[in-house]
Amino acid sequence: MxxxxxxxxxxxxxxxxxxxxxxxxxxxxxxxxxxxxxxxxxxxxxxxxxxxxxxxxxxxxxxxxxxxxxxxxxxxxxxxxxxxxxxxxxxxxxxxxxxxxxxxxxxxxxxxxxxxxxxxxxxxxxxxxxxxxxxxxxxxxxxxxxxxxxxxxxxxxxxxxxxxxxxxxxxxxxxxxxxxxxxxxxxxxxxxxxxxxxxxxxxxxxxxxxxxxxxxxxxxxxxxxxxxxxxxxxxxxxxxxxxxxxxxxxxxQADAMRARRRDIATAYLAALADLPGLRLPPVDTPTDTSSWYLFVVQLGDGLDRDAVAAELHRHGVGTSVHFRPLHQFSYYRTEVASAAGEFPVADDAFTRVLSLPIFPGMSDEDIEHVATAVRAVLEQAVGR
CATH class of the missing domain: 3.40.640.10 (Type I PLP-dependent aspartate aminotransferase-like (Major domain))
Known part of the structure; x- marks a missing residue:
């Protein structure tokens, strides 16, 4: 790498x-x-x-x-x-x-x-x-x-x-x-x-x-x-x-760092827009603008999130998962009564979510490297 x-x-x-x-x-x-x-x-x-x-x-x-x-x-x-x-x-x-x-x-x-x-x-x-x-x-x-x-x-x-x-x-x-x-x-x-x-x-x-x-x-x-x-x-x-x-x-530097995060998110949204098996986060609108602290994507049906993360790591791209829902943890299941409820959206999302790198110190070459790696790994995963 x-x-x-x-x-x-x-x-x-x-x-x-x-x-x-x-x-x-x-x-x-x-x-x-x-x-x-x-x-x-x-x-x-x-x-x-x-x-x-x-x-x-x-x-x-x-x-x-x-x-x-x-x-x-x-x-x-x-x-x-x-x-x-x-x-x-x-x-x-x-x-x-x-x-x-x-x-x-x-x-x-x-x-x-x-x-x-x-x-x-x-x-x-x-x-x-x-x-x-x-x-x-x-x-x-x-x-x-x-x-x-x-x-x-x-x-x-x-x-x-x-x-x-x-x-x-x-x-x-x-x-x-x-x-x-x-x-x-x-x-x-x-x-x-x-x-x-x-x-x-x-x-x-x-x-x-x-x-x-x-x-x-x-x-x-x-x-x-x-x-x-x-x-x-x-x-x-x-x-x-x-x-x-x-x-x-x-x-x-708060406004400048947010602007850089937004630029990174915009580049990702453009580079990954047509990629099959990938749901991108929502874009900013005039009434709803993000700090872009995280860039969380959701993988499509049939894709193994952890396997995709491992393959991205082999391509030199760090990732994380935000978040495992609280009701799935042993403490909350045992000690919090509401954790026994139904959480269909959270349960489905947890198997799909993957957070890509997004931080102000990223270079344009870093952004391109991440986007290229994501495309390569997902295209291989869906058989293209």
Whole structure:
């Protein structure tokens, strides 16, 4: 193999290295002024009234639930096509995840499936923006308002993205973002929580730092009092300035990196358009634009997804699978009652889905290599 294209790789340049180095030299590397500044920049970028940087997207989901008062006896509706953290945080909050099916073409949460899953115990809906394309948040907002429910967006894949005139977190009670190493923006590990209500956001901030009423930077700054009060049994979810410095540089490039991802997706859509045995992801429209975090294709009948992935690997192309539905995992089958339901769309899609490389550092030659390999492998597989 003369060329190998990994499934994903972060785009880290001199600006990120210099920013992190400056924090290391500053004498304070924990959560402090850099994190506060980065939070304000995200608030401005997203148009969000209240933002909180955290050490993971999982932490953001967990705090969203806790700050909104979700707990024992409550049910929270979650799509079965998502990463385990979406449902696991519901369980950590003491509530019960209720799994529902997804839309066939986009694998986003099915609004009608949500409607059918409502019970008197339902307290919230988690809308997962799959692969970078937003769920129908306006329809879900209307449904939640009609039934007195909270709407939480799992926006781990969607920064930036738009749908129907809104952005992630724009009309939800809370939105959780991830900055894991493969995400559209990265801080290596990290997350962001946006909240519409100031009191809920304040609760989340206190809970993120052990339930202490004053953060460590305030306590340890020269001349400040070291005394504090513990007002809640909190957690350790804060983001340090080292990670925030890296993330601040990434945010500066957010639009440019999304544009590059979109260019890669456009090239794939053109190069693979007439390929038999392949369903491509939906294209952007004026009212529905993706972050293009993932480029998820679905293979046709009779094709072995894992065999295709293995053959692409031999051609020097990395791939992944997003996602095995939650109801198929042993824990959820055993411990979550709704996992015994029927999920025909998710079950069918799981045997077909394959994620191709799409990351801003890809060269045009990388894109051509991936497209050529996919054509060669699938044409051979369908006997052309």
């Amino acid at each position: 003369s060329r190998q294209v990994p499934f994903a790789a972060p785009l880290i340049g001199a600006a990120e290295i210099e920013a992190v180095t400056a924090v290391l030299r500053s004498g304070w590397i924990g959560t402090g002024a850099v994190t506060a500044d980065t939070e304000q920049r995200f608030a401005d970028y997203l148009g969000a009234p209240h933002v909180l940087l955290l050490n993971s997207g999982t932490a953001a989901l967990h705090l969203a639930l806790l700050a909104l008062g979700i707990g024992p006896g409550d049910e929270v509706i979650v799509p079965t096509v998502t990463f385990t953290a979406t449902a696991a945080t519901v369980l950590h909050a003491g509530a019960v995840p209720v799994l529902v099916d997804v839309e066939p073409d986009t694998l986003r949460i099915d609004v009608e499936a949500v409607r059918r899953a409502l019970t008197p115990r339902t307290r919230a809906v988690v809308a997962v923006h799959f692969a970078g394309r937003m769920a129908d948040v306006r329809a879900l907002r209307s449904l939640c308002d009609a039934h007195g429910l909270r709407l939480i967006e799992d926006s781990a894949h969607a920064l930036p993205a738009e749908r129907d005139g809104t952005v992630p977190g724009g009309i939800a009670d809370a939105a959780a973002f991830s900055f894991f190493v493969t995400k559209p923006l990265t801080s290596a590990e990290g997350g962001l929580l946006t909240m519409a209500d100031g009191d809920a956001a304040a609760r989340a901030r206190v809970l993120s730092a052990h339930g202490i009423d004053r953060d460590a930077f305030a306590r340890h700054s020269f001349g400040r009092s070291p005394h504090y009060d513990v007002v809640a049994p909190g957690l350790k979810y804060n983001m340090p300035d080292t990670a925030s410095a890296l993330l601040r540089c990434q945010l500066d």
